[in-house]
Amino acid sequence: MNALKKKILNAIVEGRLLSKILNYIFIVFFLNILRNIIWCFLLIKNIDNKKIIFITFQGSYTCNPKYITNELLKENINCKIIWSLSNKKSDDQFAKQIKTVKINSLSFLKEYANSKIIVMNSIGYYNGYPLPKRKKQIIIQTWHGSLGIKKFTGENIRKHWFNTGIKNGLKTSYCISNSDFEDMVYRTTFWPNSEILKYGHPRNDILFSSNQYDLNKIKNELLSKYKINNNPKIILYAPTFRDIRNLNCYNLDYIKLLDAVKKRFRNENWVILLKFHESEKILSKILTINNVIDVSDYPDIQELISITDIAITDYSSWIYDFMLMEKPGFIYASDINDYNTERGFYYSLESTPFPIASDNDQLYDNIINFNEKHYHEKRKIFLKEKGCIDDGNASKRVVNKIKELIGDL
Numbered sequence: 001m002n003a004l005k006k007k008i009l010n011a012i013v014e015g016r017l018l019s020k021i022l023n024y025i026f027i028v029f030f031l032n033i034l035r036n037i038i039w040c041f042l043l044i045k046n047i048d049n050k051k052i053i054f055i056t057f058q059g060s061y062t063c064n065p066k067y068i069t070n071e072l073l074k075e076n077i078n079c080k081i082i083w084s085l086s087n088k089k090s091d092d093q094f095a096k097q098i099k100t101v102k103i104n105s106l107s108f109l110k111e112y113a114n115s116k117i118i119v120m121n122s123i124g125y126y127n128g129y130p131l132p133k134r135k136k137q138i139i140i141q142t143w144h145g146s147l148g149i150k151k152f153t154g155e156n157i158r159k160h161w162f163n164t165g166i167k168n169g170l171k172t173s174y175c176i177s178n179s180d181f182e183d184m185v186y187r188t189t190f191w192p193n194s195e196i197l198k199y200g201h202p203r204n205d206i207l208f209s210s211n212q213y214d215l216n217k218i219k220n221e222l223l224s225k226y227k228i229n230n231n232p233k234i235i236l237y238a239p240t241f242r243d244i245r246n247l248n249c250y251n252l253d254y255i256k257l258l259d260a261v262k263k264r265f266r267n268e269n270w271v272i273l274l275k276f277h278e279s280e281k282i283l284s285k286i287l288t289i290n291n292v293i294d295v296s297d298y299p300d301i302q303e304l305i306s307i308t309d310i311a312i313t314d315y316s317s318w319i320y321d322f323m324l325m326e327k328p329g330f331i332y333a334s335d336i337n338d339y340n341t342e343r344g345f346y347y348s349l350e351s352t353p354f355p356i357a358s359d360n361d362q363l364y365d366n367i368i369n370f371n372e373k374h375y376h377e378k379r380k381i382f383l384k385e386k387g388c389i390d391d392g393n394a395s396k397r398v399v400n401k402i403k404e405l406i407g408d409l
Helices: 002-014 016-042 063-074 088-093 106-113 159-169 180-188 202-208 212-225 254-265 301-306 318-325 336-342 360-368 372-386 394-405
Strands: 048-055 080-085 098-102 115-120 138-141 174-177 195-198 233-237 270-274 292-294 310-313 329-332
Touching: 048 063, 048 106, 063 080, 063 115, 063 202, 063 394, 080 106, 098 106, 106 115, 115 394, 138 394, 174 180, 174 394, 180 195, 195 394, 202 301, 202 318, 202 394, 212 301, 233 254, 254 270, 254 310, 254 360, 301 318, 310 318, 318 329, 318 372, 329 360
Parallel strands: 048 080, 048 115, 080 098, 115 138, 138 174, 174 195, 233 270, 233 310, 270 292, 310 329
Antiparallel strands: none
């Protein structure tokens, strides 16, 4: 510690520390000016009334924007579709009608600057700055949660992220909602004045799919990708991230979980799929267990949900989408008291349909004693109380709105 203090003092005395600070300030200042100059130059170009750009915080083809795009392609809408990606190498998955650009690149800015419609599922930023908006551009916010329990207000999320949300929220034209509850979240966070379109969430349309061929195709491709044999039933464990990066809470007993599921649901053929935010830090020991597979790199959690038989999470919003499929879901939250203090909830976990466990013994008991009839009664009450309107037709409603906005009706 004394050596560190001495190093800092020497740096101050010799002027090296001040020099570094001034250099940093100058670089940031210069880049900010350059960014504004480039943006002003791009404003010379007219807005293309048929161009739509899609931006996801994941930087990949996923979430609500993906399913809106799929519907645009299905209906063969006369428009130009741009997708922004964090990794341009993944653009081979796109239909030939879609142009891809690397997010935060000059190509991205060019396409963004003259797109009529901007569809995003997060607050939207460019190299750390709020995305600009031209007067005639239309921003459609789909968000990436629905009936999620986690609060996001100025008191419980990072200040820079919150401030960016406030600035971009004021520019947003429309918010896509699936419930009265989500209307409230929009109004009390970043979008107090944006028009709310209660259409349902496009990403949830797949959960109402009556096309068994599509679901079988998704499952078979996933089993092939991760070399899983014998067409097992699927348990998906996908906990949320922790702002304080505490990984001790991911202490699920996978062997005990498999034992409970086999006994309660009378089937020996199960596999546990794991989807983590911090996968590289917590999977080394877990993956030595049979029938436990890491799928953290799988980009579309809705596809995972669509082929899942049993869901387990802590506070992540995906399980509130999963409940639409009328399949068993469980909460495993070993750090519930700490997390409630850190992030805060819109409603109590006890008010949800899901049996709650704070340790592995409780989870085992909840699975063994799972009451399907009681669960479905609570599930219906919960969805009704939240005013959920998802019915499998959200993508069509959003596309109809886009057709109206680009003059394609």
